[in-house]
Structure formats: C-alpha cells, structure tokens
Amino acid sequence: MEVNNINQLTLIAMIVMVLISFANFFGLNIAGLAVIIGIIVYFIRRESLDGFKLIGKNLKNKRIWLWIFMPFVMNILCLALAILFLPEFIDHTYDRTQFALTPDKILLLIFQLGLFAYGEEVAWRGFFQRNLLKVLPVGPSIIVTSILFSIGHFAVGSFEIVSYDLFFIFINSIFYGIVFYKTNNVWISAISHFIANLFAYMMILLF
Numbered sequence: 001m002e003v004n005n006i007n008q009l010t011l012i013a014m015i016v017m018v019l020i021s022f023a024n025f026f027g028l029n030i031a032g033l034a035v036i037i038g039i040i041v042y043f044i045r046r047e048s049l050d051g052f053k054l055i056g057k058n059l060k061n062k063r064i065w066l067w068i069f070m071p072f073v074m075n076i077l078c079l080a081l082a083i084l085f086l087p088e089f090i091d092h093t094y095d096r097t098q099f100a101l102t103p104d105k106i107l108l109l110i111f112q113l114g115l116f117a118y119g120e121e122v123a124w125r126g127f128f129q130r131n132l133l134k135v136l137p138v139g140p141s142i143i144v145t146s147i148l149f150s151i152g153h154f155a156v157g158s159f160e161i162v163s164y165d166l167f168f169i170f171i172n173s174i175f176y177g178i179v180f181y182k183t184n185n186v187w188i189s190a191i192s193h194f195i196a197n198l199f200a201y202m203m204i205l206l207f
Contacts (some may be wrong), residue, residue, distance in 0.1 A: 005107065005122070005175065006131050006134055006135065009041060009044070009128075010041060010131050013038065013040075013041040013127075013151045014128060014131060015036050016034070016037055017034040017037055017038055017123070017128060017148070018148060020033050020034040020037070020152075021034050021148045021149075021152040021174040022151060024151070024152065024154040024155070025151075025154060031152035031153070031154075032149075032152075033156075034125040034148075034152055035119055035120055035124070035152075036123075036132075037123070038122065038123025038126075038127040038128055038156070038161050039044065039119055039122050039123050039127070040126060041127060042122050042123065042127040043122075046118065046126070050128065051183070051185035051186060051187050051188070053182065053188055054183075054185055054187075055185065055187050055188065055191075057118065058183045058187075058188045059188070061181055061183075064179065064183060064188065065097070066161055067140075067175060067178050067179045067182065068179055068188065068191060068192040068195070069191075069192070069195070070172075071171075071172040071175045071176065071192055071193065071196035072195050072199055073193070074168060074171055074172055074175070074196070075085075075168070075172070075196050075199055075200040078164075078168040078200070079203050079204075080198065083207065085198055086160070086161065086164060088098070088118045088158070089161050089164055090204055092155065092157050092161045092162075092165060092207050093165065093200075094204050095155070095203055096153070096155040096165070099199070100112070101113070103172060103201075103205055107203070110192050113194060113197050113198050113201060114190075114194050115174070116197070117190050117193035117194040117197055118186075118190040118193075118194075119186075120149070120193065121186045121189045121190040121193055122179070122190075124145055124148070124149045124173075124176075125145070125176060125177060125180040125186055125189050126180070126186035127172075128145050128148070128182060129141055129142065129181075130143040130180075132144060132145060133181075137203075138181055140176055141177075142177035142178065142181065143174070145173070145177055146170050146173035146174050146177060147170065148175060149170075149173040150166045150169045150170040151166070153165070153166065153169050154166065160179070172193075172196055176189045176192055176193055177189075179192050
C-alpha cells in the first residue's frame with residue numbers, strides 16, 4: 001500500500017474511521033463518529049459543494065440511472081424476502097435506526113434520511129473511497145469501503161438476522177461506490193442512497 005500517495009491527516013483519519021467502524025462489535029455504539037470524522041476531513045480537504053453544479057449533467061447520462069436505482073431494487077428484494085422468510089428482520093431494522101429518526105413527523109423524517117444519506121456518502125465515498133483509490137484499484141477500493149460501511153451498521157441480534165441485514169447493506173454500498181466512481185460526484189451517490197433508504201424505511205413503517 002503506497003501510503004505516500006495520501007497526506008498524513010487523511011491517512012490518520014482513515015485509520016481512525018476503520019477502528020471506529022469495528023467498535024459496534026465491542027458494544028460501543030460510536031460508529032457514527034467515523035462518519036463525522038470523514039465529513040470533517042473531507043470539508044477540510046475539498047470544496048463543500050463538491051459536484052453540486054454537475055448534478056444535472058450527471059443525471060442526463062441515462063446509463064447512470066440504472067446504477068442509481070439498483071439499491072432501490074435491492075431493498076425491494078430484501079424486504080420481500082424478509083416478509084416471506086424472516087419477518088423479525090423488520091423489527092431489527094426499525095430498532096437499529098429509530099434512535100436517529102423521527103417516524104411520526106414525515107417531513108422531518110425525509111429531511112433526516114436525506115441528511116444522513118449525504119453525510120454517509122461524503123464520509124465513505126467522497127472521502128474514504130476517493131482516497132483509497134489512490135493506493136488500490138477501483139474494485140478493491142469499493143469492496144473495502146463497503147465492508148467497513150457495513151460493519152459500521154452492525155447491531156446486536158441473532159446471527160441470521162444480522163447477517164441478512166449486513167449482506168444487503170454491503171451490496172447497496174457496492175452500488176453507491178459504483179455510482180460515485182462513475183460520476184465522481186458525492187451528490188449523485190447520495191441521491192441513490194436517499195431513494196433506497198426512503199423506500200425501505202417507509203415500507204418498514206407500514207409493516
């Protein structure tokens with residue numbers, strides 16, 4: 001790993017993000033700090049409105065829409081299979097997310113989902129994946145980022161349910177990583193992330 005391609009502040013922040021991502025395994029619910037660190041260093045190192053003016057141009061590329069909506073499709077599959085074979089997954093996901101969301105206030109909920117999607121994309125795609133690409137090929141960069149992203153969402157539960165949850169989070173993260181790589185625009189991967197999360201959470205509330 002040619003760490004010389006990454007400046008010292010960035011490297012330290014990435015290492016800390018990795019370590020914090022594993023904290024959930026030890027009963028420390030501080031994985032959100034990894035996102036905060038990524039966001040802070042991202043904005044120190046880059047313009048805060050990175051890619052904002054290019055959103056329209058990116059969305060004119062019809063090919064990118066397939067990748068944008070793949071996490072949405074995966075969430076449909078995830079929830080359909082869960083309803084049929086693993087209904088406890090619905091409660092697990094609600095319990096994992098309800099502490100940070102306000103399900104009884106729809107407009108606030110939508111804002112929260114959008115904010116969290118953007119924040120996670122800034123931290124894990126805009127900062128972590130972008131810098132990992134300096135030392136690793138695109139495939140391993142997306143996979144490593146997605147593994148860490150998934151681990152950061154770990155919540156205590158039965159092995160079957162937790163594995164199911166983390167598997168689909170990992171797959172969706174792969175797609176977010178592909179969207180970001182193809183557009184180099186964190187706003188576009190955030191749109192994909194927001195669409196998928198909004199659908200999934202609305203369905204969870206219905207059930």
